[in-house]
Amino acid sequence: MSDSSPQFDVFSPSYLEARAKFCEATTRAGWEHSGYPTGETGPDGTPLTLDVASCGDPDAKRVLLVSSGLHGVEGYFGSALQIAALQNWAPETTLPPQTRIVFLHGLNPYGFAWIRRVDSHNIDPNRNFLLPEDSFDRPAPRYRRYDRFLNPNRPPAPFDTFRWIGAAALLILGPKRLAQAIAAGQHEYPDGLFFGGQDYGPTQTLYAAHWKNWVGDDTQVLHIDFHTGLGKSATWKLLLDTQLTDAELKRLQEWFGEGSVARGDPEVTYETSGSIGRWCRSSHSGRYVYVCAEFGTFDALSVLSALRSENQAHRYCQPDEPAWKHAKSRLKEIFCPASPVWRGKVLDEGTGLIRQAVDGYLPQGF
Numbered sequence: 001m002s003d004s005s006p007q008f009d010v011f012s013p014s015y016l017e018a019r020a021k022f023c024e025a026t027t028r029a030g031w032e033h034s035g036y037p038t039g040e041t042g043p044d045g046t047p048l049t050l051d052v053a054s055c056g057d058p059d060a061k062r063v064l065l066v067s068s069g070l071h072g073v074e075g076y077f078g079s080a081l082q083i084a085a086l087q088n089w090a091p092e093t094t095l096p097p098q099t100r101i102v103f104l105h106g107l108n109p110y111g112f113a114w115i116r117r118v119d120s121h122n123i124d125p126n127r128n129f130l131l132p133e134d135s136f137d138r139p140a141p142r143y144r145r146y147d148r149f150l151n152p153n154r155p156p157a158p159f160d161t162f163r164w165i166g167a168a169a170l171l172i173l174g175p176k177r178l179a180q181a182i183a184a185g186q187h188e189y190p191d192g193l194f195f196g197g198q199d200y201g202p203t204q205t206l207y208a209a210h211w212k213n214w215v216g217d218d219t220q221v222l223h224i225d226f227h228t229g230l231g232k233s234a235t236w237k238l239l240l241d242t243q244l245t246d247a248e249l250k251r252l253q254e255w256f257g258e259g260s261v262a263r264g265d266p267e268v269t270y271e272t273s274g275s276i277g278r279w280c281r282s283s284h285s286g287r288y289v290y291v292c293a294e295f296g297t298f299d300a301l302s303v304l305s306a307l308r309s310e311n312q313a314h315r316y317c318q319p320d321e322p323a324w325k326h327a328k329s330r331l332k333e334i335f336c337p338a339s340p341v342w343r344g345k346v347l348d349e350g351t352g353l354i355r356q357a358v359d360g361y362l363p364q365g366f
């Protein structure tokens, strides 16, 4: 452990508190801190910031990048892991030569603060990282069929039939086809779910502007990006959004375990466009391996139902209305359950995963 000073609860009820704890844990661990204001504000008017903590050689040839909160509300979980990892960090730790660790806290601070999965433009940031050769002008014929059902033009109803209809659709179409039609991303309905944007949004723009400061040029990067909401409760998988080489895959399995990488499991994988990992790998001059560390919470229909209600509440209710508060707290519970058992398990597993990356990847590389 880093020292004998009292340690605080790493989970936070608000973005503001999460940010304060992250900054404090960064200082206590002896890491450097820098903040990148987004120019936006939270519900209470406070400015929002993407925070970065780092340690090691600034000119490192090998970088471990650990990020959280790309999907705003999922930051309540990712922040807790990063804070716990910093609390467990012994300041006297020496990293292997020419290596560096960088933590990005709250990649999408707007969604984190406003309890949304998306950013201030209703953009799902992990569908917005299109490559230069990709077009934003993409019809979404599969999503179009479900938009009225997924995105009703009214406040959320107290008793919703969504789960029943959704369960029927799941039975008829199967999880893979339904996920592909809905969650894979769409660029046609700006108010809808899983909207990938019609241009680069604020999260992508801020990330692209500063990314090189964090990973350098011609470096080797392992990027672990923490997410929740897919898979069995309190279990995790590493999801890939690009084709890795056999050697890269073998290394990941050595460091994180044989069954750690999800390959074609319909419960946890579907093809997306505009994912951050694909953009990073293709834009980096060195070797870049991105894994989405996805931790399960609730079943897919509960997740979809909560996303749908929150979108309705965000569009049609005011923050002081009970329907708003209910939809927001339900979304938070869906992506960061309050259950002490769930929290204890994901903290152990998530900090273990970071530790495995530090011990396996940093000295060895791909």
Ligand SMILES: [Zn+2]
Pocket (backbone or CB within 6 Å): 071, 074, 227, 228, 229
């Ligand atoms: Zn996510």
